[in-house]
Amino acid sequence: MRSAEWSHWNEAGDICIKIYLIPSRMIECSVFGYLEEVDCICNHLRLYKRTDRTVNESIYSNGLNTLLVSEESDGVYLVSRGAPDRNKNRMSLCSKVQRSRIRTLDTLGMFLSSLGFELVRRGTVTSTVFEKGPAHVEISRYAPEESGCREDKKTGGYHLVKVFATAENAYDGEKILSKMIEELEDQVQLLRPSIK
Secondary structure, three states: OOOEEEEEEOOOOOOEEEEEEOOOOEEEEEEEEEEOOOHHHHHHOOOOEEEEEEEEEEEEEOOOOEEEEEEEOOEEEEEEEOOOOOOOOOOOEEEEEEEEEEOOOOOHHHHHHHOOOEEEEEEEEEEEEEEEOOEEEEEEEEEEOOOOOOOOOOOOOOEEEEEEEEEOOHHHHHHHHHHHHHHHHOOOOOEOOOOO
């Protein structure tokens, strides 16, 4: 399946947004928690493919949907995420994810505003991603752009640990994820938030 280019002009006809659509619409199944110390989990995953990165992230919302704009070393990406699967038998949050590469960043905020999206949060995320096939473990810390922003009292000093798997359907995704969770729980105990 080939990538496609999508263009949008504003009403005045003087601003064009070009987005390269990458065929990566998959089901992502994920669980997440927090760790104060990450040396143990990093050591356990040392044989996995490791990627360290620092990205600038902006989160936009229109009340119903959320969009993530990620400024990375190889380009700018727009990530949209569908509503999680409401199946109560799921062990994880399963949702459709679409990742699109953006050519023009300067006018993106204006474009999203015209669609009813407002900027909710902007900041820098430092993360380490361990990858083994479709299974991933992402350990990250978030630094808000506003220096006066207060950290959450319960999780401010912790690293966010997200364990996720991507597949063509939720059944396969959870099957991969359950094996990864079982492996990790022998090594670390995550402080898990409520997802209700």
